[in-house]
Amino acid sequence: MGSGRLYVAVAAGGFRRYATYRAATAAGVFTNTVFGLILVYTYLALWDEKPHLGGYDQAQAVTYVWLGQAIFAALAIGGSGVESELMERIRTGDIAIDLYRPADLQLWWMAADLGRTLFQLLGRGVIPFAFGALLFKVALPHDPATWAAFIVSLLLATVVSFGIRYLVALLTFWFMDGTGMTHMTMLAGFFCSGMMLPLNVFPGTLGDVVRDLPWSSLLQKPADLLLGAADPWGTFAFQGAWAVALLAAGRLVQSVATRRVVVQGG
């Protein structure tokens, strides 16, 4: 019971920490809105050329764009969640302090990341999405059950996103410098989540493969749920399986890493 309160406190700290930077949040809202506008026009032209591409109509494609911009920062699709701080702590050796704490390393960072996600969803997501919904014709569900399923799916997406980034961050124990890995994660995040182009538009085998990778849990799956193009239970099962697999892998790597950790200098 007591430890549950600890992680809630850590999550609240993560939320408050990101809430402090108001100018940065406003800047992010502006940038996401501009990118949303550029993408919406491109997608409209694309769907104009080929109606029902990937099973979406134009309103669904537009909704997809604004959903992507709304959750881009929250789900850290291009990186820049708590993992950059974790990498820095591993590199400098501050991680030793974290390992000393009477708390679980993975849960601690997951709680912090959940707090961050919640803030960025509210702070950076709501305005671009509302802007898009007001200015363009969007396809939003009317029935509350779909919205509820969508929220569950977003929560699972958050866990999958953390699972990927935690695993990558732990590799710093071996590589020391995280720059290259950060770049690669960003690359995979952009391309494989459907941020650049919805995954259901990807042709042939490439499409089949990319739709089964964990990144599709971040944007494509929740979007399909919201747009009524997917069955909730199948989506939950897919996302849940990846969440469990990634967290388990993270735990395994963590135990190997902490056993061989040598704290640098000081």
Next chain:
Amino acid sequence: MEGLRAYRLIGAMWIRSTMAYRASFAMTTFANFAVTALDFVAILLMFSRIDALGGWPLPEVAFLYGLSSVAFGLADLAIGSMERLGQRVRDGTLDTLLVRPAPVLAQVAADRFALRRLGRITQGSLVLGYALTAVDIHWTPLRLLLMPVAVLSGAAIFCAVFVAGAAFQFVAQDASEVQNAFTYGGATLLQYPPTVFGRELVRGVTFLLPLAFVTWIPAAYVLGRPIPLGLPSWVAFAPPLVAGACCALAGLAWRAGLRSYRSTGS
């Protein structure tokens, strides 16, 4: 002139320091290349489903893409590090630059000069090369002359955006992300044909923030397409003038920003 010399010396220093870790340099350059290449892969995937976007076939979109990438890549290579100015203002390290006997603009521009940004230029040049062989351009001396003029003017226009963005960061230190909307957002916008976007948006990036002079207007002239917004064809030769005006305005903004600088004192 003194500024150019300082820029060259600082830039050379950063190149030497990068070359100390050749493997890391090779990796980050490749990542830089790959990130931008995926951009183009997304366009290729779109064209696997359609024949033309906004009435422009793939080779002509590739022409826009290559022109935009090379122009933006040159600006990014030259002074892209300026987007980190807010960081220096926040932690007070800008003071160090102020007491050195060299122009601050040159120092900030050359700060962390990153040769890895050649990756984007290389990728853009390859796409532009493909476009030049795939499009049947009716070459005239004027069209041939316009190509290098357009690339260099485009780079200068993007440089002006970087400088203006940095000047803005003196005022709104945390809001550095705003300029991404204009730099990366602008480069993305220019990769797609103007016919895709709303008339108001095209007007805005022609008369307010004249990004249209980087690709849309010169490209329309070279490809023998109507100039956007029904402008006369001599406008295609205006990019150097537009670039000059942009740089002058950005220079004024920079001075105003630097004058308003208050050190954090730490």
